[in-house]
Each structure stands twice: as C-alpha cells, then as structure tokens.
Amino acid sequence: MIQRLALLGVGLIGSSLVRALKEKQAVQHVVGYGRGEKNLQEALELGVIDEIATSVADAVDGADMVVVAVPLGAVKGLFAEMKGKLSENAVVTDVGSVKWSVVRDAQQVFTTVPPRLIPGHPIAGTEKSGAAASFAELYQGRRVILTPLDNRDEDALQKVTAMWELAGAEVVEMGVQHHDEVLAATSHLPHLLAYGLVDALARQDAHREIFRFAAGGFRDFSRIASSDPTMWRDIAMANRKPLLETLDQFRKELDEVESMIQDKDGDALLELFSRAKQARDEHYE
Numbered sequence: 001m002i003q004r005l006a007l008l009g010v011g012l013i014g015s016s017l018v019r020a021l022k023e024k025q026a027v028q029h030v031v032g033y034g035r036g037e038k039n040l041q042e043a044l045e046l047g048v049i050d051e052i053a054t055s056v057a058d059a060v061d062g063a064d065m066v067v068v069a070v071p072l073g074a075v076k077g078l079f080a081e082m083k084g085k086l087s088e089n090a091v092v093t094d095v096g097s098v099k100w101s102v103v104r105d106a107q108q109v110f111t112t113v114p115p116r117l118i119p120g121h122p123i124a125g126t127e128k129s130g131a132a133a134s135f136a137e138l139y140q141g142r143r144v145i146l147t148p149l150d151n152r153d154e155d156a157l158q159k160v161t162a163m164w165e166l167a168g169a170e171v172v173e174m175g176v177q178h179h180d181e182v183l184a185a186t187s188h189l190p191h192l193l194a195y196g197l198v199d200a201l202a203r204q205d206a207h208r209e210i211f212r213f214a215a216g217g218f219r220d221f222s223r224i225a226s227s228d229p230t231m232w233r234d235i236a237m238a239n240r241k242p243l244l245e246t247l248d249q250f251r252k253e254l255d256e257v258e259s260m261i262q263d264k265d266g267d268a269l270l271e272l273f274s275r276a277k278q279a280r281d282e283h284y285e
C-alpha cells in the first residue's frame with residue numbers, strides 16, 4: 001500500500017496509473033503537481049488526485065512514491081526541484097519513452113543516479129492527452145519496461161514492480177541502451193512516419209480530396225499523428241542516435257521498394273509483401 005503518491009505530470013499516463021491503483025485500493029493519497037490549472041482541477045474533480053500541490057517540493061514532501069510523468073524535456077527541471085526535498089524512504093520512478101535521457105538528466109542533477117530512482121516505461125498509451133483521457137484499464141495485460149541501473153536499491157525496484165503489477169501490467173527489465181534501440185524501431189519510427197506522411201499529404205494542393213477519399217488504411221496508419229506534438233518532439237530529440245540509425249535502415253528499405261516498382265519487378269514486391277504479412281500475422285491476430 002502506497003501511503004502518499006506524488007504524481008508530477010497529471011496526464012494520460014500518470015493519471016491512468018493512479019486510477020488503476022485506486023481501483024485496487026493500493027494507494028491512500030495522491031497529490032498532483034502539474035502545469036496548467038485547468039487539467040489539475042479536472043483531475044481533482046474526477047477523483048484522480050486528492051490534492052493539488054503548487055510546487056514540486058510540496059508534492060514530494062512526505063511521499064513514499066514519486067511518479068514523474070511529464071514530457072521528457074521537463075524531466076530534468078523536476079529532478080532539480082525535488083533535489084534535497086525527498087523523504088529518506090521515497091522511491092522515484094518515471095514513465096518517459098526514452099530511458100537514456102532520463103538517466104543522463106538524473107546524473108546531471110544528482111551527480112549519480114540515486115539508487116531509489118528506478119527508470120520505467122509503460123508500453124501502453126493512446127493518442128489522447130490529459131487527465132480526462134485517462135482510464136484505469138490502460139495497463140491491463142500490457143508490458144512495462146523497467147531499466148534499473150547497477151546501483152539500484154532492490155527494495156525500490158520491488159516496490160515499482162509491485163506498483164505496475166497491481167495496475168495490471170507485466171513488468172520486464174532491460175538495459176537502458178537496449179530499451180532505447182528497441183523503442184526507436186517499434187514506436188518512435190512509426191510515429192515519425194505517421195507525422196511525416198500526414199504532413200506531406202496535407203501540404204499538397206489537393207489535400208482536401210486526399211483526406212476526403214482516404215480509406216481505412218490511411219486512417220489507421222495516421223491515427224498516431226494525432227499524438228501530442230511536444231511529447232514527440234521531446235522523444236525524437238532524446239533518442240536521436242538510435243532513431244537516426246533505424247531511419248537510415250528504413251530509408252534503404254524504401255529505396256528497395258522504389259527500385260522494385262521502377263523495374264516493374266512484381267515478383268520481388270510480392271515476395272517482400274508476403275514476408276512482411278507473415279511477420280505481422282505471426283505476432284498479432
């Protein structure tokens with residue numbers, strides 16, 4: 001049972017976590033700290049948080065669990081504000097989509113990553129933002145990746161693991177670099193492609209026609225381009241190197257597809273499409 005949970009960033013990801021914990025009666029009191037007053041008030045009215053804090057210091061005062069759930073560009077500032085204000089038994093975790101930048105931010109603020117800071121990343125979400133978009137079932141049957149460092153405190157790791165399991169997730173552990181490479185390919189690149197495709201089409205003169213006559217495939221593929229632009233700007237900047245590598249590989253694949261079409265090589269195209277279909281069908285229903 002978490003006595004006092006400080007939620008720094010009361011958005012979709014953090015609010016969904018506390019909703020799930022509240023449903024399981026696994027948290028007694030949630031204090032929220034954020035940016036916009038409107039979202040915080042809404043979170044209070046919805047019962048997501050029990051109290052609004054006006055500073056990070058007030059939010060973390062007496063908290064045994066601190067969850068940092070802001071866009072990556074805001075993490076370092078929050079670390080700086082909580083420095084020297086945390087209780088001795090406080091466990092700190094985050095939900096950021098890139099882990100190296102969180103570790104680097106912690107190193108820069110605290111000199112070494114505090115043993116009771118356990119970096120984390122839930123592999124769940126929607127293209128919606130804010131407390132009002134949150135729901136308790138978001139993590140049911142989903143994975144949460146924790147990237148604990150060598151100096152981690154085992155008790156803190158166990159508490160963060162237990163928290164996510166109570167929220168319905170399966171917890172897996174991974175190295176920081178491995179996490180960032182895997183997520184660059186499976187999440188960050190698809191978002192980049194969706195934003196790029198929608199932008200390219202929207203800037204064409206005939207864009208009204210394109211959006212009007214776009215079939216289900218375009219709608220499915222472009223859904224994630226509705227995600228919060230600040231969050232995705234921060235992710236792309238924080239995961240630059242792995243993202244550039246995976247983008248380079250993908251560009252080569254696109255070049256191959258282009259050559260096949262140019263060469264009227266339908267057999268090669270069929271082979272590529274069949275390989276891709278088989279790979280996808282093997283992993284998803």
Ligand code: NAP
Pocket residue numbers: 008009010011012013014033034035036037039069070071072074077095096097098121122123124125126127128129130131228231235
């Ligand atoms: P969100 O719904 O937009 O929530 C972020 C919250 O942080 C907002 O309420 C925002 O306040 C607040 N905030 C922004 N800057 C702040 C600052 N400087 N100080 C205090 N609060 C600040 O975003 P989210 O989807 O929950 O994402 C949060 C984190 O989760 C990100 O780091 C993202 O990488 C990670 N993540 C997201 C997903 C996903 O699919 N969405 C999945 C996994 C992980 P306002 O309400 O005033 O804007």
